[in-house]
Amino acid sequence: MSRSPSAGAAMPTTKTARQARVTALLANKAVRSQAELATLLADDGLVVGQATLSRDLVELRAYRVRGKDGGLIYAVPREGGERGVHSPSSQELLDTRLVRLCGELLVTAEASANIAVLRTPPGAANFLALAIDHSVMPSILGTIAGDDTVMIITRDPQGGAQVAERFLQFAAESGASG
Structure with missing residues (x-):
């Protein structure tokens, strides 16, 4: 297991975990090269060779797009296969x-x-x-879903009420606009 300093959580060194981390990095950072991506992964304790990283990018269907500054950066398809840049602005x-x-x-x-x-x-x-898991909400540690119930675990030991209120606000905002 490795430790991701940004998430503060233990991360297995499996292909699935590595690819999830690659996706998260591309979603939150303007990554210009495979070398830069390899460095970011190494910062999380995941040492990856260029060939493995290249295969991961192909399997994740990563592609290059113009970033805000005009330079090429990596992006991955969003949920549902839509193409677009995952970045903080996509929040x-x-x-x-x-x-x-x-x-x-x-x-x-x-x-x-x-x-x-x-x-x-x-x-x-x-x-x-799934939509919550794909959102960028740092206060949420994770979700568990049943048939008609979603349990959200927050990072703050007393953060449940604030998160529940936020989702009620989301519903109210939607009702006001629709």
């Missing part, structure tokens, strides 16, 4: 999507300590949890 798009989904799917939100429990119609919890 607005993710929040917009979460707002819309909460307006459509959120039935209730309650909290206890560092846990927020969201209720959805039957069959919708997994869809909402």
Whole structure:
């Protein structure tokens, strides 16, 4: 296991974990080269050869796009296969999507300590949890979804109420705009 300094969590050195980290790095940083990406991975304790990194980028369907400064950077397809740059600026798009989904799917939100429990119609919890997992919300450690319930674990030992309230705000915002 390696430790990711940015996340503060143990990370296995499996292909799946490595590719998830590559995707997260490309989602949050303007990475210009494979060498730069390899350095970022090494900073997280993942030493990767160029051939392995190249295969990972192919399997992740990474492509090059022009960044804000006009230089080429790596990007990965968004959820649903859409092409676009994952970057901090895409947070607005993710929040917009979460707002819309909460307006459509959120039935209730309650909290206890560092846990927020969201209720959805039957069959919708997994869809909402996936959208939450793909969002950039640093206060959220992770989600677990059942058929009609999403459990969100927050990093703050008492952060559940704040996160539950945020999702209720998302639903209210969606209702006001739609």
